Amino acid sequence: MGKLRFRSRLTLNLIWLIGISMLGAGLLMVTLFERSHIEELKQNLLRELKVLVITDDWQHTGEEESLIAYYTERLHQLRESAGARLTYVRQDGVVLGDSEHDPWTMDNHLGREEIAKALQNGTGFVIRHSSTLKQNMLYAALLIQDDQTGAKIGVLRISMSLADVEAAVQKFWMYLIIGMFVLFIIVSYVSYRIARSITRPIEKMTRVAKQIAERNYHSRVAVSRHDEVGQLAEAINQMSDSLRTQMDRIYENEGRLNSILEHIRFGVIMVHQDGKIVLINPTAERLIGFTRDELLGQPFTSERYPLPFTKLIEVCIQRGEHVREEQVLHFPEERLVEINVTPIGADKDKVNGFLIVIHDITELRRLERMRSEFVANVSHELKTPIASVQGFSETLLSGALDDRETARSFIQIIYHESERLNRLVGDLLDLSKIESKRSPLQLSAVDLNQVIDNSLQMVDTVAENKKIKLVKKLSDPIYLEADEDRLQQILMNLLSNGINYTPEGGTVTISAELDDKHDQDEPGHVQIVVSDTGIGIPEEDLPRIFERFYRVDKARSRSSGGTGLGLSIVKHLVELHHGTIRVESEVGIGTQFTIILPIIQ
Ligand code: ADP
Secondary structure: OHHHHHHHHHHHHHHHHHHHHHHHHHHHHHHHHHHHHHHHHHHHHHHHHHHHHHHOOOOOOOOHHHHHHHHHHHHHHHHHHHOOEEEEEEOOOOEEEEOOOOHHHOOOOOOOHHHHHHHHHOEEEEEEEEOOOOEEEEEEEEEEEOOOOOOEEEEEEEEEEOHHHHHHHHHHHHHHHHHHHHHHHHHHHHHHHHHHHHHHHHHHHHHHHHHHHOOOOOOOOOOOOOOHHHHHHHHHHHHHHHHHHHHHHHHHHHHHHHHHHHHOOOEEEEEEOOOEEEEEOHHHHHHHOOOHHHHOOOEOOOOOOOOOOHHHHHHHHHHOOOEEEEEEEOOOOOEEEEEEEEEEOOOOOOOOEEEEEEEEOHHHHHHHHHHHHHHHHHHHHHHHHHHHHHHHHHHHHOOHHHOHHHHHHHHHHHHHHHHHHHHHHHHHHHHHHHHOOOOOOOEEEEEHHHHHHHHHHHHHHHHHHOOOEEEEEOOOOOEEEEEHHHHHHHHHHHHHHHHHOOOOOOEEEEEEEEOOOOOOOOOOEEEEEEEEOOOOOOHHHHHHOOOOOOOOOHHHHHHOOOOOOHHHHHHHHHHHOOOEEEEEEEOOOEEEEEEEEEOOO
């Protein structure tokens, strides 16, 4: 639509111009033609008049009546040779003769323009519409003077119809119009072609420029000429090329920045200098509990979506420098965060906005707390046996050594405590090795039946002493990929716990079976269950029993020689094998530990 309008407007303008100039030229030609025609006619009439004046006698005398008769007669004769109407007017305006009309019916002709002009200047020409003949007439009048005195005698007038001239002019007009029309058509066609040759490439370029504006940077103008239009097309193509490279670079950078913001574990919020939030990443959304859609475009002071660190931003605005604070967030969940607000801008005086970085330090602080608690626990655990070793050896040194019986029992206690100390240090070293992953698993194909037998054998004596029945349930042979020693360590820990926390006469059962849900795609799992008929674990303690040094009953654990680290080591070892461990227990009935391990690591 637009291109049609564009092209036709140019063509129309051209055609208008051509039409108007052709019309002007035509009018000028016709006018000149008409004028020269009439001028020639005038000269002819004048010549004729001059001949008539010389060849005839215009000074006839006599009565007016006879004069009129004479001249009328004479002019009638002359009309034949002149081929035009002749009138003779005396110098006082009285018509003395006329080749066409009766002079008696004609009024005084002094008022006729051509007569007046002739009387004054010698000649007079006038074009007038004759009401009698109903056509335009050319009147030429010549003054007749006395040869000697030069006195004005009269005026001889000749008149001719302009019908012939007008017909000729009309014909001329007709040819001119036809000629001009044909010329007009040709010129219009040619100018249309010219206009099109100019506008077509411009239209193409406009289309491409629009596509570029719509981000289609692959659009190109076909360049086939080397003139200015071709150069323009070339320039548009180059512009599109450079735009594309630049946009690619921008998109690439934007993509990088976005993926950083999407995946970074810091919450990032950006506030524009007008106080509106312009950027927020997923971590920040999660930490403050509002979505991007809710916050973007909102002022940071919004009451609808209150930010927990509005005050801090205000402090930053006031001071004009970076501020940092640790804060507890209560919504959507309780979190300890470190908030950093930094003014951003070209320099200190020109602040464009604020960058808020939120760092969730809940876990960090929990780990720090755990570590210090662990150190305190370890010290405490070590202190107890050391204190009793120290106490008993002191008593021995201060005299008890002499009483052989007492000395023997004291030394027995010292031996027990040092053994405990040894176990504790052993477990601690083990745990730290496993946790720091310093000792990788020695994987091999393990015969589970064999491992269970070995473990049972190791705890056999203790069980027997406590009159506890050990039961093994294993139908088919099971092989799995595991670290044999570690696997045995797991089972031993669970079995000895079962024996420890089960009163005399109880039963500890170990069973294993293959997870029958496995198929070709999944290698399958083995499930090992260690259960006892012991004292059980209260429900509120269940979630914590895998923690280091956590015991339900401290005295009981200690008296049975426990370190409080066994289950913690078990859990770590199971996880190293990519397995899971869970516990079910009922106080007074028994406890059951279930381990699920993959057959192939
Ligand atoms: P401990 O060396 O004290 O046995 P563990 O880490 O092996 O330490 O176990 C932690 C605590 O879990 C124990 O102190 C005990 O209270 C409880 N517990 C573990 N196994 C059993 C079980 N089979 N029956 C009852 N309580 C158990």
